[in-house]
Amino acid sequence: MMLYRNVLNFLRGSVQVEIECACPERVLNLCAVEEIAFWDLQWLSPIALRLRVTRRGWRALREVCTRADAQASRLRERGAPQLLLRLRTRYALLAALALFVFLGAVMSGYLNSDATPRQKYQISVIVYETVPTETILRALEKCGVAVGSQGLKIHQEDVRNRALLELPDVAWLAVNVRGCVAHVQVVERKRPPAVVQESQVCNVVARREGLVTRVQALDGKAVAAPGSVVTEGELLISGVADSERSGLRLLHGMGEVWARTWYDLSVSVPLKTTEKTGEGRKKLHLSLDFGRRRIKFYGKGSITGVDCDKITYYKPFTLPGGLRLPLTLVRERITAWEGSAAERTEQSARQEGEQQLLALLSARLPEGSTVTDTRFAAVRQGDRLTVVLKAECLEQIGQTVTLPETETTQR
Numbered sequence: 001m002m003l004y005r006n007v008l009n010f011l012r013g014s015v016q017v018e019i020e021c022a023c024p025e026r027v028l029n030l031c032a033v034e035e036i037a038f039w040d041l042q043w044l045s046p047i048a049l050r051l052r053v054t055r056r057g058w059r060a061l062r063e064v065c066t067r068a069d070a071q072a073s074r075l076r077e078r079g080a081p082q083l084l085l086r087l088r089t090r091y092a093l094l095a096a097l098a099l100f101v102f103l104g105a106v107m108s109g110y111l112n113s114d115a116t117p118r119q120k121y122q123i124s125v126i127v128y129e130t131v132p133t134e135t136i137l138r139a140l141e142k143c144g145v146a147v148g149s150q151g152l153k154i155h156q157e158d159v160r161n162r163a164l165l166e167l168p169d170v171a172w173l174a175v176n177v178r179g180c181v182a183h184v185q186v187v188e189r190k191r192p193p194a195v196v197q198e199s200q201v202c203n204v205v206a207r208r209e210g211l212v213t214r215v216q217a218l219d220g221k222a223v224a225a226p227g228s229v230v231t232e233g234e235l236l237i238s239g240v241a242d243s244e245r246s247g248l249r250l251l252h253g254m255g256e257v258w259a260r261t262w263y264d265l266s267v268s269v270p271l272k273t274t275e276k277t278g279e280g281r282k283k284l285h286l287s288l289d290f291g292r293r294r295i296k297f298y299g300k301g302s303i304t305g306v307d308c309d310k311i312t313y314y315k316p317f318t319l320p321g322g323l324r325l326p327l328t329l330v331r332e333r334i335t336a337w338e339g340s341a342a343e344r345t346e347q348s349a350r351q352e353g354e355q356q357l358l359a360l361l362s363a364r365l366p367e368g369s370t371v372t373d374t375r376f377a378a379v380r381q382g383d384r385l386t387v388v389l390k391a392e393c394l395e396q397i398g399q400t401v402t403l404p405e406t407e408t409t410q411r
Helices: 002-012 024-033 055-067 080-087 091-107 133-142 156-166 346-364 405-410
Strands: 014-020 038-045 048-054 071-078 124-126 170-178 181-188 202-206 210-219 235-238 240-243 247-250 254-270 272-290 293-296 308-318 324-343 370-381 384-396 398-402
Touching: 002 014, 002 080, 014 024, 014 055, 024 055, 048 055, 055 071, 071 080, 133 156, 133 181, 156 170, 202 254, 210 235, 235 254, 254 346, 254 398, 346 370, 346 384
Parallel strands: 124 181
Antiparallel strands: 014 048, 014 071, 038 048, 170 181, 202 235, 202 398, 210 254, 240 247, 254 384, 272 293, 272 324, 308 324, 370 384
């Protein structure tokens, strides 16, 4: 209530008045009778006081002071009317103030947040577990929620329903627009674990060729034995067991089959490279991102036909208090550089090739595998060096496959 009165008094304007009278209490009683509102009362002496009234109340107070034989002195004014009176001849300041109010009114309807400048979509997202924030932001963009979107035009229920169709891993989503920020709260869908039906007939076959070293059949009949060579797709553990004692049984074949495997990999590494010898022309491109639109302040000319480096800087605009506007200044520094051909040694090229091959081998091996032996070779072919890797590994090669119903029925 007090804040409301202060704002109202500022908009109406107020006058500070000093009153001298033999009986100042009579002036205050007359103000109460005439319903003249006053505040900030200060007693300066037994015959003098100071108070504040509205601009309209100042006219009525002068009549009251005349009737009470009191002397009223107008000290100073404050409030919106006095401020506008001072600014009436300062056209540039008035124009800046009007522009500030206009931008504040317009941009308050656009989404904004405290994300980093490089993030295209600055939406506050609360995620609890595994759904990537980038995936949610892309889905929100398709639904029209991004920096530059007008918050008043966002229908929260419509956005929620459309976003849930784009995000199959999300069970619940809420969008709350507060000021210039859209707060998105997400709850992931709890996917049930894969149910293994023990009644389903399965085989374990070889994922790739190898020399079997160990067979561990948890269920089913082991077909491959240690020391045997198997090819890709060959049966290792059968889900169909037939014996004289128990007859034909259909089982869920499970287990692990470890084997020695071999890999032949190769990469080609260039021996001639281009090294920077000096910098050439430089250009600075300025642009302004307003919401999802970019306004360019440069022409179509650019540095073409040469090698160049480009570094992009983002500087967002903020208001006092840290409120970020949907305006970002983008600076692109483009520097052309001159290069000269250089030839690297075969040793350095071979080291680079070996590192690439080891990384490629590690990516192909399943988890838990080990590399038991590696052998490298290199052959120069023109301006390139071909590096070859022959590796021996120990890995689990068994994979479970389901038998078709027709096959199990025939059995």
